[in-house]
Amino acid sequence: MTARLALSRVMAVAWKDLTTERRSKAGFNGVVFMAAITLLMFGFALGPDPAPIRTAAAGLLWLTVLLSGVLAFNRSYELEIEAGALDALLLYPGGRWPIFAGKLLANLAFVLLVEAITVPIAGVLYDLPLLTPLPGLVGVLFLGTVGFVTLGTYYAAMASRVRAREVLLPLLLFPMLVPLLVAAVGATKAVLAGDPMGYGSAWIRLLAAFDIVFLAATFMTFDYVIGE
Amino acid sequence: MTHTMEPRVSTATAPRAKGSATLIGALIVLALVAAAQAFGFLTSPPDRDMGHLQKIMYVHVPAAWNAFLAFVVVLAGSVMYLWKREEKWDLLAASAAEVAAVLTALTIALGSIWGRPTWGVWWTWDPRLTSTAILLVIIVGYLALRSFVDEPERRARWSAVVGILGALNVPIVYMSVRWWRTLHQPQSSPSTVDPAYAWGLRLNAIAFLLVMIWLVRARYRAARLERISELAAEREALGGRG
Amino acid sequence: MSSASSAVELAGIARRFGSRWVLKGADLVVGSGEAVAILGRNGSGKTTLLRIVATLLRPSRGSGVVFGHDLAREPDAVRSRIGLLGHTNAIYPDLTAAENLGFTLRMLGRSVDPRAVEATLITVGLGAHANTRARGFSAGMQRRLALARLRALEPQLLLLDEPYSSLDPEGVELVTALIADTRRAGGAAILITHDVSRATSIADRVVMLDDGRIAPWTPGVLVAE
Numbered sequence: 001m002t003a004r005l006a007l008s009r010v011m012a013v014a015w016k017d018l019t020t021e022r023r024s025k026a027g028f029n030g031v032v033f034m035a036a037i038t039l040l041m042f043g044f045a046l047g048p049d050p051a052p053i054r055t056a057a058a059g060l061l062w063l064t065v066l067l068s069g070v071l072a073f074n075r076s077y078e079l080e081i082e083a084g085a086l087d088a089l090l091l092y093p094g095g096r097w098p099i100f101a102g103k104l105l106a107n108l109a110f111v112l113l114v115e116a117i118t119v120p121i122a123g124v125l126y127d128l129p130l131l132t133p134l135p136g137l138v139g140v141l142f143l144g145t146v147g148f149v150t151l152g153t154y155y156a157a158m159a160s161r162v163r164a165r166e167v168l169l170p171l172l173l174f175p176m177l178v179p180l181l182v183a184a185v186g187a188t189k190a191v192l193a194g195d196p197m198g199y200g201s202a203w204i205r206l207l208a209a210f211d212i213v214f215l216a217a218t219f220m221t222f223d224y225v226i227g228e
Numbered sequence: 229m230t231h232t233m234e235p236r237v238s239t240a241t242a243p244r245a246k247g248s249a250t251l252i253g254a255l256i257v258l259a260l261v262a263a264a265q266a267f268g269f270l271t272s273p274p275d276r277d278m279g280h281l282q283k284i285m286y287v288h289v290p291a292a293w294n295a296f297l298a299f300v301v302v303l304a305g306s307v308m309y310l311w312k313r314e315e316k317w318d319l320l321a322a323s324a325a326e327v328a329a330v331l332t333a334l335t336i337a338l339g340s341i342w343g344r345p346t347w348g349v350w351w352t353w354d355p356r357l358t359s360t361a362i363l364l365v366i367i368v369g370y371l372a373l374r375s376f377v378d379e380p381e382r383r384a385r386w387s388a389v390v391g392i393l394g395a396l397n398v399p400i401v402y403m404s405v406r407w408w409r410t411l412h413q414p415q416s417s418p419s420t421v422d423p424a425y426a427w428g429l430r431l432n433a434i435a436f437l438l439v440m441i442w443l444v445r446a447r448y449r450a451a452r453l454e455r456i457s458e459l460a461a462e463r464e465a466l467g468g469r470g
Numbered sequence: 471m472s473s474a475s476s477a478v479e480l481a482g483i484a485r486r487f488g489s490r491w492v493l494k495g496a497d498l499v500v501g502s503g504e505a506v507a508i509l510g511r512n513g514s515g516k517t518t519l520l521r522i523v524a525t526l527l528r529p530s531r532g533s534g535v536v537f538g539h540d541l542a543r544e545p546d547a548v549r550s551r552i553g554l555l556g557h558t559n560a561i562y563p564d565l566t567a568a569e570n571l572g573f574t575l576r577m578l579g580r581s582v583d584p585r586a587v588e589a590t591l592i593t594v595g596l597g598a599h600a601n602t603r604a605r606g607f608s609a610g611m612q613r614r615l616a617l618a619r620l621r622a623l624e625p626q627l628l629l630l631d632e633p634y635s636s637l638d639p640e641g642v643e644l645v646t647a648l649i650a651d652t653r654r655a656g657g658a659a660i661l662i663t664h665d666v667s668r669a670t671s672i673a674d675r676v677v678m679l680d681d682g683r684i685a686p687w688t689p690g691v692l693v694a695e
Contacts (some may be wrong), residue, residue: 002579004579005266005579008577008579009576009577009579012573012576012577013577016562016565019564019565019569020562020565023564023603041609054447077512079562081560083558083559083560083561083563084556084557084558084559084560085558085560085561085562087521087524087526087554087556087558087560088554088574088619089577090526091524091525091549091554092524092549092577092578093546093547093550094546096503100322115356116550119451120610152394154393155390158373158377158386158390162373162376162377163376164376166370171368171369171372172369172372172373173389174365175362175365175366175368175369175394176369176393176394176397177367178362178401178404178405179400179401179403179404179405180403181582182404182405182407182408183404186407202407203407205405206400206403206404209400210400213394213396214396217392217393217396218508219557221310221389221392221393222390224310224385224386224388225385225386225389227385379487379488380489381528459487461489
């Protein structure tokens, strides 16, 4: 497959997924609402004293992202299955990784957009100073989301095609995400405390390593997952 | 594609002969474990701080080592399956995963029992205990995936990649959790342990290695016999054309 | 076993699902320029056989060749030559008709020329609906859009699974025209249907799938659906 054809496919799949999402909106609104309600419920579980909430804020924020974002990944393939289009996708000759890359890009845009709404809500609810550490925070959110979406898009290719898909996806995905959660929360805490170049950098390096390892592994093995 | 025809074992005589061999093997392994445990118990003095509680180490530590070893077998079987596309590698990975699940659970349970009188709590967010728990849930996810997929070829392919990604994650998990919190004593190995305990530990590690191998073999053989019976049904369904 | 003149050669294709054998050794040769219709009861394995020829399923036993390319060893060469119309239309309901065709063209790496897209839509009678989302289409219109997509693929081997379902007489003519165009270009077609009269009028040869194997069809034998 030439680079031009691969790029054309990646963009076509990403554009198609995002257009469908933009026009139906059901998925996006549902996920944003789920995120907002999760942030609220964490508050009720830990409040009303604001101190424990502020201490736990970085962890709560990332748990909210993981718990609501996981709802997006199966949809990405259900879209194909409902339209009966998965077979058609598989019949384009050449490797299947552009399909994965396209879906990954679409899911990445989706989850980043959910975060763009969720994080300010968390800032208000948990009284977090978001403006000063904003560049560092955006960087950490991006790195963490890339790893999350990579594995989510990958495992959903399997989970969405078996019975009990709602159960199987978190069962496969969440144990794998423990290092990402630990590193993302560590980095977010550091950034929020106004120390972006200090002890946060170790966590940021771990996040980057996680992303690179699993981007490579998923791209190399996607053909095995999506076929037959 | 031809690998579905691969397990050709003379089905008529094999089970009984293998059955008694398995029984003898089981007895030998059992005797070895008993001997190694007895050796450990008799040669080790009560620990200065922990007393006889220390003896839990003779199961806890070998179980942990062999759980990791079983995970390496899962990785090797998964890689070999994707490379060779021979069903036996998938069955080997699956058998090793089941054994890894049992040994990991045993490691955690014993660690917890040991931790209660030592640290005063059943559970502590210690790096190794925590990463072992994550390992257990990764294996449970692997086994759950296997139980959800009926088609053997697809199950083999999918579980191979899930096994490989899980194994890739093990060092990352360990590193992240270690940075996250360090509160445990240095890892037990014969070189860091008082010489009075070292031989007991070594012997038990070997005995548990044999237990691990014996369990994987038993599960592998069972899985293979299931496939043989499936293939026999297949030949019948095809009216002798198979 | 492969000869240049044949489009498809299947030898001893068997496939099981769980412990049930749907196909038990199907043999079939389709020549270039030939259209073959396969009749069979519900559950006789027609769709399974078509999906195996399309490389979407691997056979449990047996092998097959499409235009000289082995199904198992050269699936990409097979995929670039076939056009499959299955039970579903492979149409994204939230995209317009033109966007659906554009997606197919971009997946093939071709540039999207709006006028060419419109021309293709006009051939299937959807010229007036190019910018309507497919969700609003009737079942027949969606089927027509699927036929337009199939034309865009320019396949040498058409694999049609009950292509007439939900089509009006005019839509049926579109299928006939598609088969005729493909054959003129040296291609071939395998057609699955339960409609005996359409099978005999369109196909050069009619066979039956019975008990997991291909058998010649004798006129007069009723195939109950």
